[in-house]
Amino acid sequence: MASRLINLRPNRRVAIALATLPFILSILIYLVFSAARLAENPNDKVLPAPSSFVETFERYVLEPDVRTGDYLLWSDTLASLYRLGSGVAIATLVALVFGIGLGLVPVVGSVFSAFVTAVAMVPPLAVLPILFIALGLGETAKIALIAIGIGPVIMRDLALRVAEIPREQLIKAQSLGASTWQIVWRIVLPQVLPRLIDSVRLVMGQAWLFLIAAEAIAAQSGLGYRIFLMRRYLSMDVILPYVFWITLLAVASDLLLRLLRTWAFPWARGETKAP
Amino acid sequence: MSNVVVDNVWKEYETQVVLERISFETGEHAFVAIVGPSGCGKSTFLRLLMSEERASRGTITIDGEALPPEPTPERGIVFQRYSVFPHLTALQNVLVGLELRDGNFFGRLFGRRRRQARAAAAEMLDHVGLKDASSKYPAQLSGGMQQRLALAQALITKPKVLLLDEPFGALDPGTRKDIHALLLRLWRETQMTVLMVTHDLPEAFTLATRVIAFDRLRNRPEEKAAYGATITFDVDLEAERRWQTMVPQAPVAEAAP
Numbered sequence A: 001m002a003s004r005l006i007n008l009r010p011n012r013r014v015a016i017a018l019a020t021l022p023f024i025l026s027i028l029i030y031l032v033f034s035a036a037r038l039a040e041n042p043n044d045k046v047l048p049a050p051s052s053f054v055e056t057f058e059r060y061v062l063e064p065d066v067r068t069g070d071y072l073l074w075s076d077t078l079a080s081l082y083r084l085g086s087g088v089a090i091a092t093l094v095a096l097v098f099g100i101g102l103g104l105v106p107v108v109g110s111v112f113s114a115f116v117t118a119v120a121m122v123p124p125l126a127v128l129p130i131l132f133i134a135l136g137l138g139e140t141a142k143i144a145l146i147a148i149g150i151g152p153v154i155m156r157d158l159a160l161r162v163a164e165i166p167r168e169q170l171i172k173a174q175s176l177g178a179s180t181w182q183i184v185w186r187i188v189l190p191q192v193l194p195r196l197i198d199s200v201r202l203v204m205g206q207a208w209l210f211l212i213a214a215e216a217i218a219a220q221s222g223l224g225y226r227i228f229l230m231r232r233y234l235s236m237d238v239i240l241p242y243v244f245w246i247t248l249l250a251v252a253s254d255l256l257l258r259l260l261r262t263w264a265f266p267w268a269r270g271e272t273k274a275p
Numbered sequence B: 001m002s003n004v005v006v007d008n009v010w011k012e013y014e015t016q017v018v019l020e021r022i023s024f025e026t027g028e029h030a031f032v033a034i035v036g037p038s039g040c041g042k043s044t045f046l047r048l049l050m051s052e053e054r055a056s057r058g059t060i061t062i063d064g065e066a067l068p069p070e071p072t073p074e075r076g077i078v079f080q081r082y083s084v085f086p087h088l089t090a091l092q093n094v095l096v097g098l099e100l101r102d103g104n105f106f107g108r109l110f111g112r113r114r115r116q117a118r119a120a121a122a123e124m125l126d127h128v129g130l131k132d133a134s135s136k137y138p139a140q141l142s143g144g145m146q147q148r149l150a151l152a153q154a155l156i157t158k159p160k161v162l163l164l165d166e167p168f169g170a171l172d173p174g175t176r177k178d179i180h181a182l183l184l185r186l187w188r189e190t191q192m193t194v195l196m197v198t199h200d201l202p203e204a205f206t207l208a209t210r211v212i213a214f215d216r217l218r219n220r221p222e223e224k225a226a227y228g229a230t231i232t233f234d235v236d237l238e239a240e241r242r243w244q245t246m247v248p249q250a251p252v253a254e255a256a257p
């Protein structure tokens, strides 16, 4: 038995048990407080009883909405994922092209470097009204907000990653007769793709933030729209499961990106920085 | 044919003269070792030879032709580190040389040309003793194997001149001996001229046909910026070896107990 705390390592089974402990604990705390409040006032809406979550589940997942005929959780999820996916995809693509340009080609760097730095400083939410005015209240403005919000961050990160590629490799490629485009396709692009995935993983949280903000302000569907709609009725029995569901989606997308990275880039295993 | 002629080359940065009055001619199929203290400008000199930078004064020619303004396949290079591409397997690392030289816009070859290139790359890999490692990534190879791979990669395009910047500096002595033998074999099999920077004098004297030393002649602090390193020492080992074979001597090797 180690005498120092820093040398004390739980074995695998204990580690799993320890990891689930905080989750179980917070559920228990919720149940205790919920029961206490409901005992005082059966109409209390702040901490609904577990049974009301089951009702929500039935209403939103299993039965179509009386007004629209949609299964609300699914239609909200699809609407949100479409916006999120489009925004992230556009941001990633643009960031990839410009990031490689900025990091690799000095002329592109001279023209755009200061501009991108300045644009990255604009608070995206401050741009939201402009987007709604210019692009209308439809999907375009929401997708644009996400893309504008995370694009410059990914772009700058990628430009740094490209600039980090050792000078020796670029000289080497040239000494093998490579043109600039061949260097991009064969040397730079494959090496920054795993880093691009890391970058995207890190900005996904922000992407969700912009999505929910845009949906809160102007939308007829979407996870963020539903949460802010239900806020008016203090419907915690809907809001809490929605928040839980969004968290689950975020965790799943992070996991998928991580799996994609290890699967697609076996050479880059072990250099992941984010856990 | 690969005669490198360096004529009165200077390299100055804004604040500092790094190299001055460098002149020599390698002759064909030479193996020149460049030695000198750390920071005296050996890597800078190779960067000039690679067209990564331009000489401030003077000219460098290969077989009578001035150096092109950019790196080209007639000059191969191996660095101490980062010579091979981490995202390609050993075989791909060698193959990529042919794909970049002969391939399309995307740096790819197809069909029969690809198969021929693959076969050539596999043969080269076998030649440097890495046949069994062909599907491994550089991170999975030892330091010595990585430098073997770097040699294979540099030589697949058959450069006229091979530049080496302390290529074996990070290797342990045993590994180094093996790779020395490999380098000599590769040099003898081709017509290329080798210029190798090293800080290891025994290495320079065992491998090279000629050893050139760079050093600063003026080293007082107030002179440091205004004067660069130049050639302080130039031994033609071939001539020495020839001389030794001409003059009958006590057979050293046999006299040893």
Ligand SMILES: Nc1ncnc2c1ncn2[C@@H]1O[C@H](COP(=O)(O)OP(=O)(O)O)[C@@H](O)[C@H]1O
Pocket: B013, B014, B016, B018, B036, B037, B038, B039, B040, B041, B042, B043, B044, B045
């Ligand atoms: N871009 C540069 N600007 C100014 N000084 C430089 C530059 N590159 C190299 N030097 C100087 O040139 C000298 C020689 O460097 P280098 O060629 O790397 O030496 P070596 O390879 O012999 O150890 C060093 O003193 C370094 O400070």
Ligand SMILES: [Mg+2]
Pocket: B042, B043, B044
């Ligand atoms: Mg050096």
